[in-house]
Amino acid sequence: MKALMSVAALIGAVGILLLAGMIVDIIPSNTVRLVEGYMPMQVLFELTLFVAGFTGLSYMLGSMGMAVPRFWQGILFWSFILLYLKYRVYPPIPFSVRAMYGTVSLIAVFMWVSANEEDWKKFKQPIMNILDAQTGANKLLRYAYLVLLPILIGGFSYNAMVPKSEEPIELRTVHPAPPASTKVHGKTYTLQTSQNPYRVNLEGKFDQEYSNANIVEQGMGRLMKPNANPWDKDAQGYLKYVREGGEIFFQNCHFCHGDNLNGRGLHAFAFNPIPANFTDPGTIAQLQETFIFWRVSKGGIGLPNEGFPWASVMPPWEQHLTVDEIWKVILFEYWHTGYYPRTWD
Amino acid sequence: MKNSFSLKAGALLATAFGIILVSGSTGGVAFAADALPEGFKKAELSPEPAADMIEAGKRVYFTKCVWCHGVDGAGDGPGADRLWPRPRNFNQGTFKIRRTASGELPLFDAKKPIPGQNDLFETVTHGLPGSAMPSWEGILTEEQRLQVLSFVTTQLVKDRKFTDKASESQTVLQLDELKPIAVSEESLKKGAELIVEKKCVECHGAEGRGDGNAFNLKDDWGFSIQPANWHKCWNFRGSRQDPYNVKNIFRTFSTGVNGTPMPSFADNSTVEERWHIANFVNSLCEREADGKPLSIDPLADKPKINFVVSSGVVEGEIPADPEHELWKNRARRYVAMGGQITHKPRNFVNRIDDIWVKSLYNDKHVVFMFQWDDRTKSVAEGKLPWAPTSVNVDVKEQDPKTGEEGSIASHQNNYTVYNDAIAMQTAVKWKELPAPIKPRYLFGSNEQFPVDIVKWEADGSLRAFEGTGWDKDFTQRDTYEENIKILHSEWKNGRWTVIIQRPLGNKKDQDYDEDTFFEMGQYIPTVFFAWDGHNGDAGRKMAVSAFYYTFLEPPTPREAYIYPVVIAFGVVLLEGWVLTRRSNKRKGKTL
Numbered sequence: 001m002k003a004l005m006s007v008a009a010l011i012g013a014v015g016i017l018l019l020a021g022m023i024v025d026i027i028p029s030n031t032v033r034l035v036e037g038y039m040p041m042q043v044l045f046e047l048t049l050f051v052a053g054f055t056g057l058s059y060m061l062g063s064m065g066m067a068v069p070r071f072w073q074g075i076l077f078w079s080f081i082l083l084y085l086k087y088r089v090y091p092p093i094p095f096s097v098r099a100m101y102g103t104v105s106l107i108a109v110f111m112w113v114s115a116n117e118e119d120w121k122k123f124k125q126p127i128m129n130i131l132d133a134q135t136g137a138n139k140l141l142r143y144a145y146l147v148l149l150p151i152l153i154g155g156f157s158y159n160a161m162v163p164k165s166e167e168p169i170e171l172r173t174v175h176p177a178p179p180a181s182t183k184v185h186g187k188t189y190t191l192q193t194s195q196n197p198y199r200v201n202l203e204g205k206f207d208q209e210y211s212n213a214n215i216v217e218q219g220m221g222r223l224m225k226p227n228a229n230p231w232d233k234d235a236q237g238y239l240k241y242v243r244e245g246g247e248i249f250f251q252n253c254h255f256c257h258g259d260n261l262n263g264r265g266l267h268a269f270a271f272n273p274i275p276a277n278f279t280d281p282g283t284i285a286q287l288q289e290t291f292i293f294w295r296v297s298k299g300g301i302g303l304p305n306e307g308f309p310w311a312s313v314m315p316p317w318e319q320h321l322t323v324d325e326i327w328k329v330i331l332f333e334y335w336h337t338g339y340y341p342r343t344w345d
Numbered sequence: 346m347k348n349s350f351s352l353k354a355g356a357l358l359a360t361a362f363g364i365i366l367v368s369g370s371t372g373g374v375a376f377a378a379d380a381l382p383e384g385f386k387k388a389e390l391s392p393e394p395a396a397d398m399i400e401a402g403k404r405v406y407f408t409k410c411v412w413c414h415g416v417d418g419a420g421d422g423p424g425a426d427r428l429w430p431r432p433r434n435f436n437q438g439t440f441k442i443r444r445t446a447s448g449e450l451p452l453f454d455a456k457k458p459i460p461g462q463n464d465l466f467e468t469v470t471h472g473l474p475g476s477a478m479p480s481w482e483g484i485l486t487e488e489q490r491l492q493v494l495s496f497v498t499t500q501l502v503k504d505r506k507f508t509d510k511a512s513e514s515q516t517v518l519q520l521d522e523l524k525p526i527a528v529s530e531e532s533l534k535k536g537a538e539l540i541v542e543k544k545c546v547e548c549h550g551a552e553g554r555g556d557g558n559a560f561n562l563k564d565d566w567g568f569s570i571q572p573a574n575w576h577k578c579w580n581f582r583g584s585r586q587d588p589y590n591v592k593n594i595f596r597t598f599s600t601g602v603n604g605t606p607m608p609s610f611a612d613n614s615t616v617e618e619r620w621h622i623a624n625f626v627n628s629l630c631e632r633e634a635d636g637k638p639l640s641i642d643p644l645a646d647k648p649k650i651n652f653v654v655s656s657g658v659v660e661g662e663i664p665a666d667p668e669h670e671l672w673k674n675r676a677r678r679y680v681a682m683g684g685q686i687t688h689k690p691r692n693f694v695n696r697i698d699d700i701w702v703k704s705l706y707n708d709k710h711v712v713f714m715f716q717w718d719d720r721t722k723s724v725a726e727g728k729l730p731w732a733p734t735s736v737n738v739d740v741k742e743q744d745p746k747t748g749e750e751g752s753i754a755s756h757q758n759n760y761t762v763y764n765d766a767i768a769m770q771t772a773v774k775w776k777e778l779p780a781p782i783k784p785r786y787l788f789g790s791n792e793q794f795p796v797d798i799v800k801w802e803a804d805g806s807l808r809a810f811e812g813t814g815w816d817k818d819f820t821q822r823d824t825y826e827e828n829i830k831i832l833h834s835e836w837k838n839g840r841w842t843v844i845i846q847r848p849l850g851n852k853k854d855q856d857y858d859e860d861t862f863f864e865m866g867q868y869i870p871t872v873f874f875a876w877d878g879h880n881g882d883a884g885r886k887m888a889v890s891a892f893y894y895t896f897l898e899p900p901t902p903r904e905a906y907i908y909p910v911v912i913a914f915g916v917v918l919l920e921g922w923v924l925t926r927r928s929n930k931r932k933g934k935t936l
Contacts, residue, residue, distance in 0.1 A: 030586045036644055037483025090643055131927045146920055154913030161905040165655040165896040168868050216408060221489045224408045231407045231416060250412040250424030255686055255693065259479050260409065266477045267683030269645035270698075272652060272891040299687070301785065301815070313786050313889075315687030336408075 002063070009060040012053020015046075023087045034090060036262075043089060050080070070119060071126040074109045081105045094169065175287065176304050184297045184318050184326075191290040192344050196327050198241035199289075208343075211238045211331075216338040222279070230335070238331070245332030248325050252317075261336055271313060278337050285339040292330050292341075297323075381516060382611035384523055384599060384619075385446060388515040393508045394455035394495030402496025405489050410497075413477065418501030420566075427693040428477050431568055435497055438505035439565060439604035442468055442583040446516040447601040447609030450507055455495045458487050461521050465494050467583075474588070474646050475573075475580030518599050518611075525591050526620040528628065536625025539618055543610060548572040553629050554839025556720040560879075565604040572607075574718055574839070577699070578630035585646050589630060589638040594623040634676065647681060648699075654678045654871065655896045656704035656711055663705050663712045665832035667842050672714060675703045680873055682888040688787065688815055690742035690886040696720070696877040697888040700767070706897050711863045712832065712846045715767050715873075722836040723765045723878025724803045731884075733808055734819040736788065738884030760881030765836075767843055768800035768874040770812065771861035771895065775869055786872065786892065787885075788812035788819075797861045799829060801843055803878060807831045811859065815885075825860060849897075866899035 021027035034042050054077065061067055068076075082105075085098050093101075113123040133139040181190045201207035214228040229235065230243035250259075256275040258265040263277035278284050284292055294302075300312030317326055334341055381387065406414075413432040415422040420434035433440070443451040443464045451464035458466050469490045472480035481490055498507050505513065526532055540546055540553075550556035553575035564570045573581060579588040583596070598619050601609030610619065631648075632638055639648040657675055664671055680702050684695035700717035731738045772784045773795050789796035789812040798810040798819065809826050810819035832844040850862040863869060873890040876882035 028587075030643075033586065033643070035483040039483075128927075131924065132931065146917075149920065150913035150916040153916050154909040157912045158905055158909040161908060162901055163866060163899045163905075165653040165894075165898065167652050167894065220486045221405065221484070222408070223404050223489070226404060229404075229407050231411055246412055247423035250422065251427055252686075254412075254424060254477075255427075255684065259412070259477070260481075260484050262484070264479060264645070267686070267695075269642070269647045269650075270681035270683035270889075270891055272650070313687055313891075319688065320691075 005056045005059040005063075008052045008056025010053075010056070011049055012055075012057040015050055015053050019084075019088065023083075034088075036264075046088075047084070050084075054080075069126060070113055070122045071124075074113045074123065078102075078106055078109045096169075174282075175291075178291050178294050179304070182294045182297060184293075185323050187323070189290065189293065191288070191294060194290045194293070196289050196293075196331055196341075197324075198238070198245075198327050198331050200237050200241075202237045204237065207238075208340075211335075212340050214238055215335045215340075218338045222336070222338050241328050242332050242335045245325075245328030245330070246336070248321065248329050249332050249336075252320065253329065256313075261333060275314075278333050278339075281339075284333055284337065284341070286342055288344060289330055289334070289341040292333070293326060296326050296330065382446065382599075382609075384616045385516045385518055385611065388452075388517045390508055390510060390513060390515055391452070391454035391457075394491075394499060398455050398492050398495040399499050400496075401489075402492035402494065403500070405485065405493035406496050406501075409481075409485070410493065414501075418497060418503075424477075429694040430476050430570065431566075432477070434566060435501040436503045437565070437604075438502040438507075440465065440468070441602045441604065442473070442597075443600050443603065444518045444520055444596060445600060446518075446611065448603065449515060450502075450505060450513055452515065452517065453494055453498055453507060455491045458491055465498065466490060469494060471583070471585035473582045474584050475577075475582060480585060480646075518596060520592055520596055523595075523616060525595070526617065526624065528591075528624050532621050532624045533628055535618075536621040536623075536628075539614075539622050540625060543614065543622070545622070548606070549575060550720075550839050552576075552838040552840070553626065554718050554720065556839030560721075562606050564606075570605055571720060574720075575626050575629045576631050576718060578627065579641060579647055580698075586641075586643065588641060588646075589627060591620070591623040591627045594626050595619055598622060639679070648679045650679060650681055652891070653868070653894045653896050654680075654702050654704055655898050656706045657898055658900070659705045659707045661707065663707055663710060663832075663846065665844060667714060667716075667833060667844065671705060672703060675705060675714075677701045677703045677716075678893075680890045680893060682873070682875060682890050685787075685874075685885055685887050685889045688885050690738070690740040690884060692742070692880075692882065692886045692888065694880070695888040696880045696882075697875045700873060700875055700890075702873070704895065706849065706863070709849060710846050711849050711895075711897065712844060713769065714833075714842065714844045716840060716842050717767070717875060718840050719765055719836070719877055720839055721765075721877070721879040722803065722841075723762050725762060725764045725878065729763065729883070732818075733806070734810060734821050736812075736818050736884065737816060740881060740883045740886050742886060760879065763878040763881065763883040764802040764804050764876065765841065765878045766800060766802040766874075766876040766882075766887075767841070768798055769845075770796045770798045770872040770874065772870045773797050773811075773859065773861055775861070776864075776867075784870070785815070787815040787889075788817070789814060797825075797859075799845065799847060800874075801831060801834065801845060802876075803834075803836075805831075805834070807845065822859065863895065863897055865897045868894040868896055871895045 018027060018032065022029045022031060058068060058073060082098070082102050085093055085101055114120040129135075129138050130142050130145065133142045178191055180192070181188050183189070195206050197206075199206055199208060199211045201210040214225060216222045216224045224230070228239060230239040230246065232239070235243065249257075254265050255267050256265040256271070257263055257278065258268065258275075261278040262280075263275045265275065268274050276283050295314070297316060297318045299314040299316035301316050303312065321329070411422055413422045413424040413428065414420055414435065415425065415432075418435035420432045422432065425432050438450055440451040443449070444461075445451055445464070451468075452462060453465040454463055457463055460467060468478075469485075470480065470482045472478045485493070507513065540549075546553075546557060548555075548557040548562065549572045555572040555574040557572060560569075562570050562572065578584055578594075581588065581593055581597070582602075584590070584593050587593070597607070598614075599609060599611045601607055601611075610622075614622075630638075641647065642649045655676075655678075659671060666672070678701065680700045682695065682698050682700060684692040686693055697717055697719060700715055703714040703716075705712050770788070772789075774793075775784075777794075784790045784794045784796055788798070792813050796812045798812050799807070800810065801807045807826070807829055809822040809829060811822055812819055828848045830846045832846050834843045835841070848860070850860040861869065871893045873893070875888045876886075877888070882888075
């Protein structure tokens with residue numbers, strides 16, 4: 001037990017030092033890097049390590065006779081969570097979301113310190129000691145708190161009232177409701193009934209099963225199926241159109257949506273919000289193919305009123321591409337991300 | 346399944362024998378160490394990657410890479426023609442970012458994904474900042490990255506062979522062992538002298554903005570290429586996640602950039618000299634006012650962006666001299682620029698990728714100072730064939746096919762020269778649009794929500810327009826033009842500095858329906874546009890920023906001093922109440 005705990009304590013101590021060093025820039029901030037593709041798992045793993053580390057640390061300190069009171073343990077752990085969310089997680093989480101996480105973890109800490117009557121008493125003890133001020137040191141502390149608290153709270157409220165230039169928060173509808181039909185290049189397409197004319201099998205028939213069987217595999221890398229290479233000279237039907245769609249994508253779309261369709265193209269860094277990430281399960285994976293057809297054809301300008309504030313520079317691609325080219329690009333996007341388009345039923 | 350497994354095992358065995366053979370036969374070869382350039386060491390060639398790695402790599406290549414690098418790896422995929430710099434042509438085995446000596450193949454070993462020992466692996470992992478090559482870290486696994494490189498180095502590099510000992514050698518820069526010389530005034534002074542002595546300035550320009558001999562340089566394939574701008578270190582190839590590291594500059598300078606006019610200086614400079622140069626070049630990279638590196642967004646690998654351009658208040662006249670103390674002390678804002686690729690003529694290859702903006706205001710005017718790097722001062726010769734208000738101008742956008750007339754490759758550096766220009770677009774009736782809502786991005790929504798565009802061009806003109814839609818011609822606003830003024834405009838060593846003064850506007854004297862009203866303490870949606878005349882930029886072929894906000898800093902209101910005191914007093918009362926309660930409770934009394 002002791003050996004296990006001392007390993008955990010070591011992890012905790014090293015982790016804290018590393019993190020603190022990286023935040024105050026003593027240790028190069030890229031020593032332990034969060035990589036975009038792995039980030040959620042990395043963060044969960046790190047937090048698990050830290051919790052294990054803290055358990056070890058408190059056990060070891062306890063067995064060395066330097067036990068940290070439950071009161072301070074709770075406060076320290078809570079402030080660790082707040083600081084971690086603020087300084088470690090990137091891109092920065094907005095304050096409102098951090099406040100939510102902070103509240104949840106505060107409740108969790110309270111539940112932990114008040115698990116039973118005895119723990120709760122231990123937790124309250126330092127506060128009561130200060131209030132009662134039985135010893136000289138506590139008396140001193142009580143006066144210090146009496147003076148410091150008003151100053152601190154006054155300072156916070158001053159800080160909140162001084163004019164600051166922070167970006168107004170932008171809320172927008174990510175997937176506004178589509179119209180019933182859309183007119184592109186003079187032809188009207190009913191969204192509910194239209195189909196991608198290039199989602200076809202070798203016989204040239206619309207075949208969702210066939211195309212779904214030939215998309216890239218899910219999992220790291222999202223690679224094509226070994227026997228479904230769109231660049232095969234003999235590729236016919238669906239795969240041939242995927243290649244043609246890819247050609248159009250890499251002449252028009254990748255500048256923003258990126259070589260890996262993850263919204264990190266060449267120009268993406270200049271825009272706000274950054275372009276849509278198609279590899280995210282929240283974008284094309286949960287939309288119908290005809291919805292994409294409408295969005296691609298009409299662009300940011302074609303967004304309905306509830307699409308305010310129109311924070312989209314997506315052009316109406318009907319200006320640049322034919323209807324066939326738009327369908328092929330959509331075919332390629334689903335192929336490359338390995339998602340099936342959602343159907344209407 | 347069983348089949349592929351036995352194939353794998355067979356290939357592994359074959360490579361194992363290969364390694365033994367190779368290591369056995371090179372044992373006796375001795376090298377003349379003194380012939381090597383300083384800081385380099387001879388190394389062995391790496392063994393050939395296993396056959397199953399190559400086969401697996403093909404799958405990665407044809408899913409991810411073929412779109413730009415082409416079926417045969419000749420850098421001619423469908424995406425290639427609208428990219429600049431172009432995707433790498435693998436066939437000749439010419440690679441830019443290496444630790445190996447000039448002309449040699451880069452380090453690559455399919456079994457060693459170790460930073461510092463595997464140039465190609467690092468290139469794929471981190472991408473090449475400043476080009477379209479993205480970082481594949483987090484997208485492809487390490488294994489997949491090694492696989493695709495196994496395929497590229499054996500199948501697509503056609504003119505050379507990574508394992509051919511007769512023709513290839515590896516002389517490796519010992520970058521990890523060489524200790525950088527600490528930055529000091531003396532080192533920087535030496536570096537500044539050396540870049541003149543080594544003729545760096547001839548191409549990179551007197552202040553290192555890549556504005557030297559920028560228009561006659563070609564790479565090995567005849568495509569035009571431009572010298573690096575030392576002020577944007579985050580665009581240096583090989584700089585991802587750590588752009589202010591001198592080692593990256595040291596490596597480029599020591600090994601050269603194969604396939605480009607950038608030579609290796611390993612033979613004619615000592616290691617010490619190279620560190621001085623690296624220190625100096627690094628010192629030119631843009632920094633905060635206090636000398637600290639800019640903070641870099643780890644996801645975009647560019648400086649972090651703040652979308653609020655705040656304007657500071659000034660008593661009296663706003664100076665026209667950019668060297669004036671008021672301007673020097675004013676914080677500047679980094680504004681990222683992308684190509685305008687939404688409406689024709691599209692600008693796939695934008696040469697201006699950022700501008701710096703500062704702003705000051707007094708009781709009458711708001712003044713903006715724009716600074717941006719542009720390798721050339723471009724002023725149109727003769728009269729432009731369209732009116733200043735024309736929006737749908739007839740400028741050719743890049744044509745798709747290389748080799749055909751009008752393609753990027755044949756046009757680069759060969760455009761009709763138009764004016765360099767900068768413009769800011771602000772919403773006119775922004776007050777009727779609650780805070781997050783903005784007019785349509787490009788040139789306004791419609792007659793009801795127009796935008797106000799103030800545009801300066803390098804021929805000295807400063808014009809004001811009203812825009813009512815992306816395809817509607819502007820209306821020129823002569824009455825407003827009388828009120829705007831160009832305080833300063835200068836192009837020097839690859840950088841424009843332009844200062845534009847415009848009225849604050851107020852409801853009484855100015856017509857609010859036509860002008861943007863710059864109201865203190867409010868967020869005014871603002872977009873910046875920039876044109877590089879030597880890139881054929883005109884009309885909608887331009888660089889654009891996202892929506893920013895102009896914010897005139899208000900003075901601190903009196904409430905900010907009063908309320909905190911009241912609140913603090915309240916806290917004191919609260920404390921008193923808690924303490925009394927506690928002591929009463931202890932004494933057994935109840936309230």
